[in-house]
Amino acid sequence: MGDCAVSAPTAPPPVRTDAAPPSQRAGRVGELRELAKTTPGVLVVFTVALVLVSILVGLFTAVTVQGRAKALDDLTARSGPLSIAAQDLYRSLSDADATANSAFLAGGLERAEVRTRYESDIAQAESALATAVAAREPADLADPRGPLAVLSRELSVYTGLVETARANNRQKLPVGAAYQRAASNLMREELLPAAERLYTDETAVLRADQDRAARLPVVEVVLGLITLVLLFFAQRYVRRRTRRRLNVGLLVATGAAVVSLAWVLVATIGVMANVNASQEHGSEQTDVLAQARIAALAARGDETMTLVARGSGKEFEEGYQDAIGQLAGDRGLLGRAQELASDGTVRDAVRAASAAQDDWHEVHQRIRQLDDDGVYLDAVDLAIDPGDTGAATKFDAVDNSLREAIVTTEARFEDEVGQASNALTGTVIGVIVLALVAAAGAATGIWQRLKEYR
Amino acid sequence: MKRTKVAALLAAVAMAAVGCTSADEVGDRREAPVGPPMPKGAAEVSDLPAPGTDKSCGEPTASLRPDGPPPPPGDFATNTAMQRIHARGKLIVGVDQNTYQFGYRDPSTGQLQGFDIDMAKEIAKAIFGDPEAIQFKVLTSAQRVPAVKNGDVDLVVETMTINCERREDVEFSSVYYLAGQRVLVKEKSGFDGIRSLAGKKVCAAKGSTSIARIVNVDTDPRPVGIGVDGWTDCLVMLQQNQVDAVSTDDTILAGLRAQDPFTEVVGEPLANEPYGMAMSKESPEFTRFVNAVLEQLRTSGRWTQIYNLWLRDLLETPASPPPATYRP
Structure with a gap:
């Protein structure tokens, strides 16, 4: 509706009354022109121009530097933590679903550890969701199909269904299984896609903030050069007219302008290097690692769901194969993470994750073999047994290795962004002070020459 | 609530009159669905042939x-x-x-x-x-x-x-086994058989004879058949107030009733179901x-x-x- 302007009734154009007679105006302009042709006139024009330009350039430069500092603040205070929250939310929801399903598969009373894991997943999801909601404007929540609205609305429905399933299971009623299926279905159809959208959105914002913080300092350089060019012409004029080689005031002004430009350049190049490093060694790797972790979770969820469906779980087995296809192999997420890895810890962790994933896949094939051969309960045992040889343990090894790698890349991200913020410390004030010095220097320098014409 | 709706409508009309497009904005404000979802695969079923009308094989149970x-x-x-x-x-x-x-x-x-x-x-x-x-x-x-x-x-x-x-x-x-199709409803719901469920939602498994029989009951309007994948999904929908009744073999209904004492089986059998x-x-x-x-x-x-x-x-x-x- 913003661009919809209803035109107001137009008032009659105001009648000009303050116009001076044409002849008088021409006379004044003529006088000024005459004055500008004299040396003192030119010097006054230079003074006014130099003072104005120095101050304006100082202000504009300070504003652009401030913009860059703001982008860095956003990275540390908003988009950085939010992309982590979104990733946490996605991960803990997937894990809650896989955990609830394997508790169901286990039959009887679930083990206390399994219940604790589910509860801490939900708690983590809720706190990540609160972080994400708090950072948004109320308008972002107004769209009922937006990811945050869906997540806030459906998470409690999901936990309600899981508790209903649990209560029925405790009475040995098969309707519990139907509630568990409904819960898992809600998770897969609504909650996880919303979490994925949120994660994609937040990662895009993070990238945009990084680009904003690391853009080339074109404006700053152009502004700095304008001051220097003007100072150059002023000095050449003064030298020609007064036959004095050096003018201390103008030299001080030039020095201040050069220092200001150099300061901004050095600081900006530092920031760019840090932000690019935060991308290359931090967020880019975190993104690939997080996607790998989520793909592993999806595969684990499908592995358990195949057994829950018992003989009619073909679509889940296909889901497992899809997720593993994304994860494994040189072209897969783990391969890409290995390729991007720029830190020994990350490289080792990714290697460990790949190895565990291979082991897990072997166990998975044994599970499928057992289930297809009709030894269903043995297949279930192998899938959920907490012992060393079970798929649960292998999957946990993949997940833990990836988490370790993510902790490292996130720390590197925070470190680089922190350094970038430090590089800009004092630059805004410095630029303004130097601009005032330049303006004062230019004014005094020319004023001394101007006095000689009195 | 009503007043804001009227205001929104007036605003929409006003803006349409001055040539502004605001349909999107009004559309975005629609209510979000609340409450638990339907079980996976649940869908309204219609246009099924009545079961048991095909007599081409003579006595089917022979x-x-x-x-x-x-x-x-x-x-x-x-x-x-x-x-x-x-x-x-x-x-x-x-x-x-x-x-x-x-x-x-x-x-x-x-x-x-x-x-x-x-x-x-x-x-x-x-x-x-x-x-x-x-x-x-x-x-x-x-x-x-x-x-x-x-x-x-x-x-x-x-x-x-x-x-x-x-x-x-x-x-x-x-x-x-010889079963008969009957109706499961919530206690004190007032329904006393399939004929009292005209235009109401009645659940049964997709691909069952029960669902085909439900949508062919000659009441006006006919009961609305809701097909699901598993029988317990019908109980979930009844407990979540998403359907008014479940209709299938008395044996299956007894199994559902045993899981929820606040339900009852009502009415005469619609038909025999030889297993x-x-x-x-x-x-x-x-x-x-x-x-x-x-x-x-x-x-x-x-x-x-x-x-x-x-x-x-x-x-x-x-x-x-x-x-x-x-x-x-």
Whole structure:
């Protein structure tokens, strides 16, 4: 509706009354022109121009530097933590679903550890969701199909269904299984896609903030050069007219302008290097690692769901194969993470994750073999047994290795962004002070020459 | 609330009058759905032919006559289905894991159990001498006929009604249980049978005879059939107030009622539902063999034993096995 302007009734154009007679105006302009042709006139024009330009350039430069500092603040205070929250939310929801399903598969009373894991997943999801909601404007929540609205609305429905399933299971009623299926279905159809959208959105914002913080300092350089060019012409004029080689005031002004430009350049190049490093060694790797972790979770969820469906779980087995296809192999997420890895810890962790994933896949094939051969309960045992040889343990090894790698890349991200913020410390004030010095220097320098014409 | 709607409408009209597009903005404000979701696969079903109208096969329950008592386990002529199954080492049976006391998963052990499961185990026992030489495949109601036709399973034992439509695709054993379709509603709901549910939502499994019968009840308007994958999904929808009733075989309804004491079974039976085991039409010798085993269960008292174990308390009546009818 913003661009919809209803035109107001137009008032009659105001009648000009303050116009001076044409002849008088021409006379004044003529006088000024005459004055500008004299040396003192030119010097006054230079003074006014130099003072104005120095101050304006100082202000504009300070504003652009401030913009860059703001982008860095956003990275540390908003988009950085939010992309982590979104990733946490996605991960803990997937894990809650896989955990609830394997508790169901286990039959009887679930083990206390399994219940604790589910509860801490939900708690983590809720706190990540609160972080994400708090950072948004109320308008972002107004769209009922937006990811945050869906997540806030459906998470409690999901936990309600899981508790209903649990209560029925405790009475040995098969309707519990139907509630568990409904819960898992809600998770897969609504909650996880919303979490994925949120994660994609937040990662895009993070990238945009990084680009904003690391853009080339074109404006700053152009502004700095304008001051220097003007100072150059002023000095050449003064030298020609007064036959004095050096003018201390103008030299001080030039020095201040050069220092200001150099300061901004050095600081900006530092920031760019840090932000690019935060991308290359931090967020880019975190993104690939997080996607790998989520793909592993999806595969684990499908592995358990195949057994829950018992003989009619073909679509889940296909889901497992899809997720593993994304994860494994040189072209897969783990391969890409290995390729991007720029830190020994990350490289080792990714290697460990790949190895565990291979082991897990072997166990998975044994599970499928057992289930297809009709030894269903043995297949279930192998899938959920907490012992060393079970798929649960292998999957946990993949997940833990990836988490370790993510902790490292996130720390590197925070470190680089922190350094970038430090590089800009004092630059805004410095630029303004130097601009005032330049303006004062230019004014005094020319004023001394101007006095000689009195 | 009403006032804001009117205001929004006026605003929309006003903006339309000055040539502004604001339809999107008004559309975005629509209410979000609240409350629990429908179970996966739940959908409104209509336009199904009424079951039992096809009489092309004559008496649908007449099955192939057995050649005397079954041979001892393992002693089968070559080139018979029994011999092939014996060589494989296990009988593959399609069952349900959602029908309380017929075929369901014991939540405490993860094992499948129930009347249908025990019936299937009797067939495995007759082939191998071991009732556990069996592999279960869980099928939804709609998957039963395709699973038999594709050879994914040797046998389906899953509360399956015998009728001529299905006999075009699969062979049935003699009747091993006789049920009747009735209606399950919430207590004090005021509904007293299928005819009181005109225009109301009534749940049944997709691909079952029950759902076809629901949408063909000649009330005005007809009941709205809601098809789901498993029978317990119907109970979930009834408990979540997403349907008004569940209508299917009294046996299945009794199983649902046992899980929710705030429900009741009402009305006269809509129709008889004779259950048969389904198998391939390619091997008539297997059907004759299964019928011979069923004949033994009827006369030996084993049928009554299994009935008493699973269904007697549930249905609150004693019962005797339904007699078999045969064609040559």
